[in-house]
Amino acid sequence: xxxxxxxxxxxxxxxxxxxxxxxxxxxxxxxxxxxxxxxxxxxxxxxxxxxxxxxxxxxxxxxxxxxxxxxxxxxxxxxxxxxxxxxxxxxxxxxxxxxxxxxxxxxxxxxxxxxxxxxxxxxxxxxxxxxxxxxxxxxx
Amino acid sequence: xxxxxxxxxxxxxxxxxxxxxxxxxxxxxxxxxxxxxxxxxxxxxxxxxxxxxxxxxxxxxxxxxxxxxxxxxxxxxxxxxxxxxxxxxxxxxxxxxxxxxxxxxxxxxxxxxxxxxxxxxxxxxxxxxxxxxxxxxxxxxxxxxxxxxxxxxxxxxxxxxxxxxxxxxxxxxxxxxxxxxxxxxxxxxxxxxxxxxxxxx
Amino acid sequence: xxxxxxxxxxxxxxxxxxxxxxxxxxxxxxxxxxxxxxxxxxxxxxxxxxxxxxxxxxxxxxxxxxxxxxxxxxxxxxxxxxxxxxxxxxxxxxxxxxxxxxxxxxxxxxxxxxxxxxxxxxxxxxxxxxxxxxxxxxxxxxxxxxxxxxxxxxxxxxxxxxxxxxxxxxxxxxxxxxxxxxxxxxxxxxxxxxxxxxxxxxxxxxxxxxxxxxxxxxxxxxxxxxxxxxxxxxxxxxxxxxxxxxxxxxxxxx
Amino acid sequence: xxxxxxxxxxxxxxxxxxxxxxxxxxxxxxxxxxxxxxxxxxxxxxxxxxxxxxxxxxxxxxxxxxxxxxxxxxxxxxxxxxxxxxxxxxxxxxxxxxxxxxxxxxxxxxxxxxxxxxxxxxxxxxxxxxxxxxxxxxxxxxxxxxxxxxxxxxxxxxxxxxxxxxxxxxxxxxxxxxxxxxxxxxxxxxxxxxxxxxxxxxxxxxxxxxxxxxxxxxxxxxxx
Numbered sequence: 065x066x067x068x069x070x071x072x073x074x075x076x077x078x079x080x081x082x083x084x085x086x087x088x089x090x091x092x093x094x095x096x097x098x099x100x101x102x103x104x105x106x107x108x109x110x111x112x113x114x115x116x117x118x119x120x121x122x123x124x125x126x127x128x129x130x131x132x133x134x135x136x137x138x139x140x141x142x143x144x145x146x147x148x149x150x151x152x153x154x155x156x157x158x159x160x161x162x163x164x165x166x167x168x169x170x171x172x173x174x175x176x177x178x179x180x181x182x183x184x185x186x187x188x189x190x191x192x193x194x195x196x197x198x199x200x201x202x203x204x
Numbered sequence: 205x206x207x208x209x210x211x212x213x214x215x216x217x218x219x220x221x222x223x224x225x226x227x228x229x230x231x232x233x234x235x236x237x238x239x240x241x242x243x244x245x246x247x248x249x250x251x252x253x254x255x256x257x258x259x260x261x262x263x264x265x266x267x268x269x270x271x272x273x274x275x276x277x278x279x280x281x282x283x284x285x286x287x288x289x290x291x292x293x294x295x296x297x298x299x300x301x302x303x304x305x306x307x308x309x310x311x312x313x314x315x316x317x318x319x320x321x322x323x324x325x326x327x328x329x330x331x332x333x334x335x336x337x338x339x340x341x342x343x344x345x346x347x348x349x350x351x352x353x354x355x356x357x358x359x360x361x362x363x364x365x366x367x368x369x370x371x372x373x374x375x376x377x378x379x380x381x382x383x384x385x386x387x388x389x390x391x392x393x394x395x396x397x398x399x400x401x402x403x404x405x
Numbered sequence: 406x407x408x409x410x411x412x413x414x415x416x417x418x419x420x421x422x423x424x425x426x427x428x429x430x431x432x433x434x435x436x437x438x439x440x441x442x443x444x445x446x447x448x449x450x451x452x453x454x455x456x457x458x459x460x461x462x463x464x465x466x467x468x469x470x471x472x473x474x475x476x477x478x479x480x481x482x483x484x485x486x487x488x489x490x491x492x493x494x495x496x497x498x499x500x501x502x503x504x505x506x507x508x509x510x511x512x513x514x515x516x517x518x519x520x521x522x523x524x525x526x527x528x529x530x531x532x533x534x535x536x537x538x539x540x541x542x543x544x545x546x547x548x549x550x551x552x553x554x555x556x557x558x559x560x561x562x563x564x565x566x567x568x569x570x571x572x573x574x575x576x577x578x579x580x581x582x583x584x585x586x587x588x589x590x591x592x593x594x595x596x597x598x599x600x601x602x603x604x605x606x607x608x609x610x611x612x613x614x615x616x617x618x619x620x621x622x623x624x625x626x627x628x629x630x631x632x633x634x635x636x637x638x639x640x641x642x643x644x645x646x647x648x649x650x651x652x653x654x655x656x657x658x659x
Numbered sequence: 660x661x662x663x664x665x666x667x668x669x670x671x672x673x674x675x676x677x678x679x680x681x682x683x684x685x686x687x688x689x690x691x692x693x694x695x696x697x698x699x700x701x702x703x704x705x706x707x708x709x710x711x712x713x714x715x716x717x718x719x720x721x722x723x724x725x726x727x728x729x730x731x732x733x734x735x736x737x738x739x740x741x742x743x744x745x746x747x748x749x750x751x752x753x754x755x756x757x758x759x760x761x762x763x764x765x766x767x768x769x770x771x772x773x774x775x776x777x778x779x780x781x782x783x784x785x786x787x788x789x790x791x792x793x794x795x796x797x798x799x800x801x802x803x804x805x806x807x808x809x810x811x812x813x814x815x816x817x818x819x820x821x822x823x824x825x826x827x828x829x830x831x832x833x834x835x836x837x838x839x840x841x842x843x844x845x846x847x848x849x850x851x852x853x854x855x856x857x858x859x860x861x862x863x864x865x866x867x868x869x870x871x872x873x874x875x876x877x878x879x880x881x882x883x
Contacts, residue, residue: 069753069875076871081572084864113711153518154451179522248743250554272749280740286679287672298668299748323679332739483879538831545827549817558879559814563828566810566872570832573865577835 096162099136099143102173110169115162116143117181122157132178136161149176220396220403222380224259227373227391230382232398238382239279241398242349245380246276259346259378272300275345277353281336285325289316289335292324296339310338314364329356334364341368348372348379354388362388423622430619433612437463440605448602457515459605463613464508468533471501471617472540472568479564482557488632489625491557494564496624498543500617505537532575539567553635662757665750669758674765676735683766687727691720691774699781706783713782714844718837720774721767721797722804725833726826728766729808730815732759737816746881756877760802760809760870767801789852796843796855799862803836804829806869813880835865 096117102109118136125134132147132155145163155161155178165175220241222228230238243249245258247267256263258270283292293307311320314334324332333356340348353365366388372379373391381392397405441459448455474497482490512530513523524530543563550556598606677683698716702708736742745755775797779786786793807829815825843858 073871073875077569077868080864080867084573084576084861152522177522179525180519246747248747252552252554268749271747274747276747278740278743280743282741282744283739284672284676284735284741285738286676286735291672291675295668295672296744296748299665299745299750301749483876535831535834538827542824542828542831545821545824546814549814549819549824551819558882559817562876562879563811565876566869567832569868569872570835573835573861573868577838577861 098138098141100138100141102143102167103141105167107169109167111166113164113166115164116145116167116173116175117160117162118143120155120157120159120161125157136163136173144172145175146172147175147178149178151178152180154180222378222394224378225373225376226378226393227369228378228380229392229395230380230398231384231395232404235400236398237401238398239351240401242276242351242380242382243278245347246274246349247271248276248278270347273346274349275340275343275347276349276351277336277340278351279355281332283324283332283335286323288321288323289327289338290320292335293339293342296342300343302342306342310341311335313341314338315360330358330361333357334361337361337365337368344372344375344377346377348377350379350381350383352383353381354383354385423619423626426615426619426622430612430615433608433615437605437609437612440608445602445605446599451519454515454518455602457511458602459609460613461508461511461515462606463609464504464511465533466610467613467617468501468505468508468536470614471497471504471621472536472571474621475501475540475543475564476568479561479568482561483565486554488553488557491560492625492628492632493621494560495547496621496628498540498547498560498564499624500620502537502540502544504613504617505533505540509533509537531578532571535574535578536571539563539570543567553632662751662754665754666757666761669745669755670761670765673732673735673759673762677731677762677766680735682731683728683770687724687731687766688770688773690727691724691770692777694720694723695774695777695781709782710784713778713784714841714848716782717774717778717784717844718800718840720778721771721800721840722830722833722837724770724774725763725767725801725804725808726829728763728770729805729812729829730825732763732809733812733816742813742816742881752878752881753874755813755881756809756873759812760805760873763808763812764801764805767805768798771797771801785848788850789847789855792847792852792855792859793844795859796840796847796862799859799866800836800840803862803865803869804833806866806873807832810869810873810877810880813877835861839865 096115097105099116099118102114102116116136118138121135121137121142125132127133130148132151133145134147135142135144137143147163147165160181162179162181163173163175164177164179165173168174230241232238240249244251244256244263247258247263247270251263259273261267261269263270284295287295289311290307293310294304296302297304297307308317308320311317314337316331316334316338319327319331324335327335333353337353348369350365350369354362357365369379369381370391381388396403437459441456445456445459447453475494478490478494478497481487482494509530512533516525517523543560546563547556547560550559695716698712698719699709702712733742736745746752775784775786775793778784808825811825811828811832814820814828815822817824839858839861843855843862846852846855846858
């Protein structure tokens with residue numbers, strides 16, 4: 065194997081990877097849209113399947129049977145959601161969620177998949193509290 | 205000088221020295237390891253164990269030097285079916301850095317000048333072997349490795365092979381010939397007999 | 406550096422080293438089990454489900470560790486052509502495939518109670534799956550050739566190219582979607598995990614790393630025996646004496 | 660002769676064989692067509708769903724075509740031991756990788772022309788919105804796929820090779836091409852070509868890595 069070629073290839077590969085990695089940090093393409101982006105896009109995305117991410121506004125959750133209504137926010141904009149899909153045990157006020165569904169003409173996001181975005185925070189429970197919300201006995 | 209020692213699948217152990225400009229005849233029953241031996245010398249097969257030098261070049265480290273100076277004519281003709289006889293040879297020229305002008309003469313020598321522009325897919329096995337032989341004649345390799353070159357050839361074509369061997373030897377080039385054909389290779393300086401992957405005599 | 410590495414590896418892979426390593430692994434695994442199941446409290450949000458962290462994260466760590474070892478060993482093989490590097494790459498790839506599959510399965514089990522789904526096309530999950538498939542392909546390539554030298558060379562190329570594909574595919578998938586949490590333990594800045602849980606997690610990572618070393622060591626020993634058996638089958642009459650003969654030949658040449 | 664000259668000679672030889680054998684036209688294209696029709700049938704008649712999935716289907720067809728073409732590129736080398744001829748020629752072995760890669764890429768580009776027209780007809784993909792972005796995505800993606808195929812296609816000629824080995828290697832490795840190609844195509848056809856830049860960049864990065872690494876390591880695959 066030619067030594068010069070090894071050097072050139074190494075330079076190209078590392079250069080390329082660095083270039084793409086630093087470029088990737090600007091991240092113009094994301095898993096989900098924010099409520100602001102959804103409302104901004106308005107009628108142009110009505111009926112189109114998208115993902116929305118945000119925090120559940122405390123006190124906004126209303127459950128009626130299998131349907132859950134709540135409001136998500138990104139801090140600036142609020143978006144009403146009607147979720148018909150399964151609700152994970154960790155779902156609660158203030159929690160980060162990602163919703164899959166369509167933005168309706170009624171200005172409400174109709175979601176059929178609700179995913180709870182875990183914040184990567186691991187802490188022991190407060191004294192005297194027994195956490196049972198997501199006990200393994202139910203989840204496998 | 206060519207010198208090989210080692211083992212490869214189908215070749216248990218072989219140790220061998222050939223002087224430059226000699227004809228070495230390799231005999232033995234089918235499956236004795238003749239082809240493997242020639243393929244190891246021609247760098248088509250790396251020995252599992254062992255080492256060697258061909259024309260003074262290390263078998264493991266200087267393969268391109270050996271390849272530049274060696275021609276291995278094996279069982280398989282290595283031709284492209286969808287190319288014509290001339291195109292196959294021209295491609296070989298490009299790969300070996302030989303001038304394209306050598307092609308017509310080589311084809312004429314094996315008696316295929318008339319069908320130079322026909323595709324190999326229409327050729328009989330004998331004609332294909334002639335094309336492969338013509339390809340071997342494009343260059344003047346210092347070491348010519350011939351593995352059963354007479355198999356499937358008619359009397360006329362066998363004469364062409366003999367003439368090619370004689371010419372190479374007259375030039376002071378080395379030839380290693382593996383064959384069953386007892387009438388051939390009469391001028392060999394040395395004969396070895398192989399059996400079950402070993403040189404037995 | 407390579408030679409001293411080999412010397413250390415040689416000491417570990419001796420029968421005594423292997424036995425000691427085996428016991429150390431067992432003790433560490435037991436300690437990890439106690440730490441994760443007894444000492445560590447349940448998580449405030451997830452409850453006992455969070456205990457999956459203590460095997461999911463170490464499994465994922467082993468997946469990446471073993472493929473990095475395959476990458477380095479593959480380069481070393483191509484540079485030196487020493488069979489031991491090939492055996493190391495093969496052993497590490499097998500262990501890696503096992504733990505990648507385990508990490509994905511555990512992640513899926515965990516995802517159900519926490520995220521509310523068994524599976525989602527999240528970057529980390531997707532790239533880990535791609536990684537698994539690439540190394541399943543690696544193991545398939547290892548079965549392609551009868552010639553040990555050729556098999557080693559082919560596998561080494563796949564080991565190098567496959568690993569280089571990981572950053573590119575990671576980026577492509579990251580740009581595409583993102584649900585998986587970020588890094589929990591950070592070298593710089595504050596960790597988002599309680600200290601006691603972090604200790605339990607580190608114990609798990611340590612125990613699994615020992616397990617990796619032990620499995621690779623055992624696999625290396627099997628690989629050596631396998632190679633010897635193949636060499637003997639290849640040249641029955643030559644047997645053990647082949648290497649002696651070759652050394653004679655080499656010294657005569659040198 | 661130089662690396663370039665050798666590569667061109669090999670590419671020219673391969674393309675001549677392909678043109679004469681009509682494998683791409685006779686087998687790969689009908690396969691891609693069948694695949695697209697089968698996708699269309701399996702997805703049902705909903706026009707919006709078909710239009711949404713069209714970029715993905717387009718790239719899946721291209722990906723499978725690349726596997727078939729790479730397989731074929733080495734098949735004619737194996738028929739009568741010609742690969743050994745390449746091995747024994749005193750050439751830079753990288754020339755085989757580059758030459759075959761060029762030949763595969765040229766075939767793929769020709770196939771893509773037909774596949775794109777088919778997809779546009781069957782699934783209502785609007786090609787005219789940002790044709791340059793679309794062409795750039797296809798071109799860059801093709802180079803990457805041809806590089807992977809040219810690198811690992813040689814393994815399919817192994818004595819004990821299984822039919823599944825090549826797709827098993829190529830499909831996971833080509834994931835970045837698939838994702839980036841699909842995203843760039845989707846943006847180009849949706850009139851948002853301006854956002855496709857980073858995807859094209861990713862395709863370029865993939866090409867750079869695979870072409871350069873392939874040039875370096877191909878010899879290890881071919882060498883006996």
